[in-house]
Amino acid sequence: MSQEHDALHTRTLCELRQGLADGEFSATELTEALLARIAGAGEVLNAFITMTGEQALATAADADKAIANGDMKPLTGLPLVHKDLFCTRDVLTTCGSHILDAFVSPYDAAVVERLGAAGAVMLGKTNMDEFAMGSSTETSYFGAVKNPWDLSLSPGGSSGGSAAAVAARLVPAATGTDTGGSIRQPAALTGTTGIKPTYGRVSRYGMVAFASSLDQAGVITRSAEDAALLLGVMAGFDPRDSTSSEEPVPDYLAALSRPLKGLRIGIVREHFDEGLDADNEDLVRAAIAVLEQQGATTVEVSLPNLDLSVPTYYVVAPAECSSNMSRFDGVRFGHRADNPVDLMDLYCRTRSEGFGTEVKRRIMTGTYVLSAGYYDAYYLQAQKVRQLISQDFKAAFEQVDVIAGPTTPTPAFALGDKMDDPITMYLNDIYTIGANLAGLPGISVPCGLVGGLPVGLQLVGPHFAEETLLACAHQYQQLTDWHRIVPGDFA
Amino acid sequence: MSLSKDQVKDIATLARLTIAADEMDDVVDKLSRIVDFVDQLQAAPTDGVVPMAHPLNTCQRLRPDTVTESNERERIQANASAVQDGLYLVPKVLD
Amino acid sequence: MNTAWEVVIGLEIHAQLATSSKIFSGASTAYGSDPNTQACLVDLGYPGVLPVLNAEVVRMACKFGLAVNATIPSRSVFARKNYFYPDLPKGYQISQYELPIVVGGELLITGDDGQEKRIRITRAHLEEDAGKSIHEGLGEYSGIDLNRAGTPLLEIVSEPDLGSAKEAVAYMRKIHSIVRYLEICDGNMQEGSFRCDANVSVRPRGQTELGTRAELKNLNSFRFIEKAINYEIERQIELLEDGGEVRQETRLYDSDRNETRPMRSKEEANDYRYFPDPDLLPVELDAAFIASVRDTLPELPDAKRQRFLADYGIKQDDAIILTASRQLADYFEAAATASSAPVQTVAHWVIGDLSAALNRDGIDITGCALSALQLAGLLDRIDDNTISGKIAKEVFEAMWSGEGSADDVIEARGLQQITDSSAIDSIVDAVIAANPGQVAEFRAGKDKLIGFFVGQVMKETGGKANPRQVNDALKRKLAAP
Secondary structure (H helix, E strand, C coil): CCHHHHHHHHCCHHHHHHHHHHCCCCHHHHHHHHHHHHHCCCHHHCCEEEECHHHHHHHHHHHHHHHHCCCCCCCCCCEEEEECCECCCCCECCCCCHHHCCCECCCCCHHHHHHHHCCCEEEEEECCCHHHCCCCCCCCCCCCCCECCECCECCCCCCHHHHHHHHCCCCCEEEEEECCCCCHHHHHHHCCEEEECCCCCECCCCECCCCCCCCEEEEEECCHHHHHHHHHHHECCCCCCCCCCCCCCCCHHHHCCCCCCCCEEEEEHHHCCCCCCHHHHHHHHHHHHHHHHCCCEEEEECCCCHHHHHHHHHHHHHHHHHHHHHHCCCCCCCCCCCCCCCHHHHHHHHHHHHCCHHHHHHHHHHHHHHCCCCCHHHHHHHHHHHHHHHHHHHHHCCCCCEEEEECCCCCCCECCCCCCCHHHHHHHHCCCHHHHHHCCCEEEEEEEEECCEEEEEEEECCCCCHHHHHHHHHHHHHHCCHHHCCCHHHC | CCCCHHHHHHHHHHCCCCCCHHHHHHHHHHHHHHHHHHHHHHHCCCCCCCCCCCCCCCCCCEECCCCCCCCCHHHHHCCCCCEECCEEEEECCCC | CCCCEEEEEEEEEEEECCCCECCCCCCECCCCCCCCCCCCCCCCCCCCCCCCEEHHHHHHHHHHHHHCCCECCCEECCEEEECCCCCCCCCEEEECCCCCCEECCEEEEECCCCCEEEEEEEEEEEEECCCEEECCCCCCEEEEECCCCCCEEEEEEECCCECCHHHHHHHHHHHHHHHHHCCCCCCCCCCCCEEEEEEEEEEECCCCCCCCCEEEEEECCHHHHHHHHHHHHHHHHHHHHCCCCCCCCEEEEECCCCEEEECHHHCCCCCCCCEECCCCCCEECCHHHHHHHHHCCCCCHHHHHHHHHHHHCCCHHHHHHHCCCHHHHHHHHHHHHHCCCCHHHHHHHHHHHHHHHHHHHCCCHHHCCCCHHHHHHHHHHHHCCCCCHHHHHHHHHHHHCCCCCHHHHHHHHCCCCECCHHHHHHHHHHHHHHCHHHHHHHHCCCHHHHHHHHHHHHHHHCCCECHHHHHHHHHHHHCCC
8 A cells, every 4th residue: 555545544534635636546545445444443443333335435436437527526535434323225224223233224314315415435334322322332232332542431422433433533524413412422532523513404304313302413523624514515404304494504614714803702600510520621621721812702601500401301302212212113114023922012022122221211211201190290391491491501692602611521431331320321411411402503622631531622602603613613623733633543 | 209110010011112020120220210310300490481392493394285205115115024915014903 | 862861972073184295295195006105204104204294284274274263373283192003103193282273163053953053163183194904814914004194184173062963963064065165175984084083971961060971983974973873872871871880982883783882902091192293393374374275265065055045045955955065066056057047947957867867877066977057058948948847857868978968969869849839739639539538538527637638749749749838738629619
């Protein structure tokens, strides 16, 4: 292999795009290089459920023809991977679950369609917490994903496979989904950049539903610039999704260089309490200081109902999921129990065999909070608290343009660490959940290392403020190198 | 507020899930912890607050009444485990 | 009728809305296709698919609401009704719960006492239909066909204002008529596009508290509904008079045995866990939209009936029959307007010969072999004496078989009435001359024999002599010389 090819896996998406345009290497060479890397160095991480090498090479060959014809689309020849929650036509789509472990989707998700239409090359489907329910990618039927920074640690979840693949430089970019933090938290724990757009910004068509009013598709990349490139392709109205927004899609790349001078940054009083690891806090504050040096100002704001966000989420999300999971019954697709004696047996055994513990737990929680006699006290009450939390953000955004703070309370934790008590695991999402409840966009960028492990800075903005978030993140990344640091084993 | 075994059994039935006898205690324990945890919501000051069903304040878009889907039965039914004469099979249901 | 007991009935009618595509997907709603050839991924509840609301469904629901003087709230919400059944692919039905699209409403029926009775409508809401199960011919399996899954339904719920099976049927017929007038539902009960469940209870007369009710399902004809409800009323009364209690349960009507029995699969109580569907946003309708729907409302059955009575002076019973369907009413009106014949004659022919021919061939007015104008043409020829009423029936049958217009048939078969008095006179003379015995009897007082003479003249003329002229001529010539 030539010198250039050795370096291919270290480049960002934007750099690779330039390289392809310059004819420095071909799309086929690029795809081959990454497939080899995944098969070699990447094996240990268990980041993938399905590889689509043959298909990828065919797409790359088409890309090379297009490039030769001067016919480049925004993502022509650029490799990426999809979280296995996105339906991919004629390709296994498992959602990390036994109940779909042989399910070949008959259609493409909107996200897959759009990225594909823009010329992207799909290398495979990444491992994830089962049906996106988890914060450590340990609930996957296909085994846990390992954090490239330390193989005994979790990469976070539910988009752990996507985050690990990008962090280990196996691929330059990966799609993910975020319902309570499932893009931002793994991004923070793996030293990558992860963005969850405003609810409704990206179509949910073909993204298997976990909690419909909270789920949103996004990306995990190495830089805000790469995220801007991909978001520009993914975002936009889709008539097949009733919750899809008709808000026009701006040019995110063009917005990256917006000056930070005058930007008002909110520091949330409630973020900085004893729940936040002291070292994390120091790095986050230092990151904010960098932004201040560029002319941003900080204002203390309050989100008084912050600590109710986790319990609110753990009523609303399970409720919606309990209903969304009912379609998995073995009748039309997916795992089916052998020789059922009657209908009840078909349903109960199919679902009990097919779903893992966490999924069953959330289905039951959801069933309980929606059931007669409990609906008002739990589900309805949670929707009201959700309103309060949204109002808190709205009030804060009257004083500030973005809220900056920690993405997670601690760096990556050990695999197996939090599996005994669900609540301990759930509390990991304390800083990220609010944005999902209020439908707000959020981004996490690397801002330092604690004990050699990455820490994330989170920026949250008002609805459709992706440009501000990306600009802020991009300029921070122009001034710092945290996002360039690669875990030792994967340099 | 801890859940009883009977409550958990009822919930499992509603959700069409089976809990093995040796798992029951653990399931009851974990679910009870979750319910205890979310009980914090009871104290929240929600008088007069409108429940939020959707994060964005928009209304339902309507689509025109046109047929856009064609018959793809064979392709789609390739995913089903038990099909006969184009019908999905289930254990016989008595009405 | 048992006067110790009062009957309380509420009806839940499911009308399939006559759209081309489903309520939440673009699959076809056409009836009768091969299993699962009209079930797209959305209808099948595949992972990742999402519902999008059909505009026509909203319009149709509004039309109904306006036609029954209901309120169309500016905001209505879809909710998930969660339960497991093989014909329900998602494991939940998208329906409406707390905020339906139509609230309130009423219509008038003729009550048991012959008086006008106002029946209140509680609400009407939109929901998706489930698929169908086939239980025969598959051994130990049932087969599921999801073509019907996702077809739009309007569920119309009445207050328990109905007091008898007859009233229930009257109300149901009224709703049936209205939805067909509005062209929102074809009302085809055999195909399942118009279905009815009845909630029936009894209570001692004078008691205000409602008795326990049973829900009757599988009522797919007007006749069955009446029989089923009557059976159920008797069953409940007998049970209570024997000291028993009525169980709140769902019962199926068995038309072969004319009885209701408990439905097995619904025995466990279901907690539907309704909550607003997060995949759908609230439907918001403004005054301008509602006004635009109101503009498309046709004249409704009651109004049309009143107008027919006032403008055409036909009998009440005839008006009811003629306005039972909008198409029949339009047909009648078109014929009456086009024809110079008296309206009474037009009504008589539409209700009589035309309806008989439609029934005989098993078709409805929309498939009628004769257009309204063609019928008018026939009636004109009776009116202008070209043919007699009797000959007209022959012409009608010929027209029905496709032999052309009235004039074509009359010409081709030479059926023109003989109206030439001298011709009639000579035939009458001939008949009189040929039947001296009957002439004598007639002159002796046997007046009934006029029929015999008319018959003889008609025989001679192949039925074509103008009956009135024949009668006059006979009377003249048979009078004692």
